[in-house]
Amino acid sequence: MSDKANIIDIVKLDQQHVWHPFGQEQTAPVPLPVARACGASLFLEDGREILDLACSWWVNVHGHCHPAIAEALAQQASTLEHVIFSGFTHAPAARLAEALVHALPRTRVNGKDKGLDRVFYSDNGSTAVEAALKMAFQSWRNKGERRRTLFLAFEGAYHGDTFGAMSVGRSSGFYAPFEDVLLKVRFTPFAETWLNDTEVEEREAAALAELDAILELDGMRIAGFIAEPLVQGASGMRMCRPEFLRAVCERVTAHGIPVILDEVMTGFGRTGTLFAMEQAGVVPDLVCLSKGITGGFLPLAATVASTAIYDCFLGQDFSTAFAHGHSYTANPLGCAAGLASLALFQTEQTLGRINAIREANLGWLAEAAQLPGVNRARALGSIAAVNLGGTGEGDYNSFLGPKLKARFLESGLLVRPMGNVVYLMPPACITPAELARAHVLSLEVLRETAPLYAKS
Ligand SMILES: *Cc1c(COP(=O)(O)O)cnc(C)c1O
Numbered sequence: 001m002s003d004k005a006n007i008i009d010i011v012k013l014d015q016q017h018v019w020h021p022f023g024q025e026q027t028a029p030v031p032l033p034v035a036r037a038c039g040a041s042l043f044l045e046d047g048r049e050i051l052d053l054a055c056s057w058w059v060n061v062h063g064h065c066h067p068a069i070a071e072a073l074a075q076q077a078s079t080l081e082h083v084i085f086s087g088f089t090h091a092p093a094a095r096l097a098e099a100l101v102h103a104l105p106r107t108r109v110n111g112k113d114k115g116l117d118r119v120f121y122s123d124n125g126s127t128a129v130e131a132a133l134k135m136a137f138q139s140w141r142n143k144g145e146r147r148r149t150l151f152l153a154f155e156g157a158y159h160g161d162t163f164g165a166m167s168v169g170r171s172s173g174f175y176a177p178f179e180d181v182l183l184k185v186r187f188t189p190f191a192e193t194w195l196n197d198t199e200v201e202e203r204e205a206a207a208l209a210e211l212d213a214i215l216e217l218d219g220m221r222i223a224g225f226i227a228e229p230l231v232q233g234a235s236g237m238r239m240c241r242p243e244f245l246r247a248v249c250e251r252v253t254a255h256g257i258p259v260i261l262d263e264v265m266t267g268f269g270r271t272g273t274l275f276a277m278e279q280a281g282v283v284p285d286l287v288c289l290s291k292g293i294t295g296g297f298l299p300l301a302a303t304v305a306s307t308a309i310y311d312c313f314l315g316q317d318f319s320t321a322f323a324h325g326h327s328y329t330a331n332p333l334g335c336a337a338g339l340a341s342l343a344l345f346q347t348e349q350t351l352g353r354i355n356a357i358r359e360a361n362l363g364w365l366a367e368a369a370q371l372p373g374v375n376r377a378r379a380l381g382s383i384a385a386v387n388l389g390g391t392g393e394g395d396y397n398s399f400l401g402p403k404l405k406a407r408f409l410e411s412g413l414l415v416r417p418m419g420n421v422v423y424l425m426p427p428a429c430i431t432p433a434e435l436a437r438a439h440v441l442s443l444e445v446l447r448e449t450a451p452l453y454a455k456s
Pocket residue numbers: 124125126127129158159160161228233234262263264265266290291
């Protein structure tokens with residue numbers, strides 16, 4: 001099948017009939033047909049091997065086509081592929097819910113146990129966020145509180161592409177055409193940091209002072225606060241200290257505002273712990289999970305709520321119910337993949353592997369930081385990132401981004417720069433030899449290209 005005629009056919013059909021996401025179709029390069037994938041590698045129809053250092057848009061965890069997940073899926077597919085999730089349930093959904101609740105952290109508040117106890121399933125990160133925003137908002141309505149009509153979010157946040165998610169992520173700059181129809185949101189500064197940053201405490205103090213001012217003015221009107229814990233993904237792998245996240249959440253909680261942590265990107269080991277919130281010692285009222293939840297096999301998402309939030313929706317009639325649901329809610333195949341992926345964290349010591357990747361990435365960052373035009377080296381879990389040229393926000397319109405991406409591909413690496421930000425995020429299965437190859441090749445690309453950014 002991998003002959004030349006077949007490749008031309010795939011590309012031709014794609015170019016005629018497919019609309020790809022997140023790109024200018026008129027100028028986008030012709031997409032590369034992928035034939036198969038294994039471990040950390042993608043194999044193109046033309047025979048080339050590409051190391052996947054983006055985990056295929058941050059979804060892959062243990063590597064491609066992991067046999068344990070493939071096997072669990074095959075079994076589930078011939079047992080129960082899907083069923084309506086209203087009035088029915090099934091073993092994969094119930095078991096995965098239990099596993100998630102047990103895997104998520106708990107704490108004590110005023111002597112009472114607090115955890116994330118109720119799993120609401122949907123099918124992608126945006127819907128997990130949308131459900132969380134609606135839950136936070138309606139929980140106030142159900143309590144008879146009508147003044148809370150605003151949301152609070154971090155500057156630079158990204159939470160997905162549906163309307164609610166766009167609203168809390170609009171400072172990312174992706175959604176200008178929709179500005180007039182978005183929800184009302186207050187944005188508070190995100191105190192970014194990096195390795196050898198000597199001014200982080202001043203930056204954090206200034207950010208917290210601004211947050212205090214917002215809460216003083218509008219605290220009683222805010223229905224919920226949403227944040228990406230420890231690292232803002234789409235705005236350029238911007239990282240903050242756990243202390244900062246914790247201080248923000250404490251202030252928000254003190255105003256009675258529910259905290260929503262969007263762990264869609266950070267969840268399932270990406271930051272070196274199963275969930276990023278563990279490092280900050282924060283247990284939110286709602287958490288959003290997706291991307292890595294199935295190990296990268298299938299679309300599935302979960303919004304997990306505290307008992308206090310869940311209880312706001314209980315009553316004798318439909319008026320206080322959460323009137324929200326998706327056709328593929330709790331898809332048994334997705335849930336089976338989720339269970340198999342979680343089991344691998346034990347059997348393959350996935351977190352240990354991710355922390356070993358971090359150690360190796362620190363060496364790469366130290367070398368990269370020596371190159372002219374490379375700055376703000378930073379690492380968390382399997383993620384390592386640098387800024388090229390200026391220290392400003394990632395500019396998706398930068399003409400250099402696509403050139404850089406093409407240059408990485410020529411070297412056999414899937415690295416997707418975001419504006420002037422270059423990051424590596426390999427899957428946990430990457431071998432030391434593969435990672436070393438990725439480091440050497442990507443340093444070559446940076447050595448050639450970073451000076452271009454310094455000039456632009
Ligand atoms: C990717 C992402 C989303 C959106 O998830 P989709 O599945 O692409 O809709 C939401 N929040 C964060 C933090 C993300 O990285």
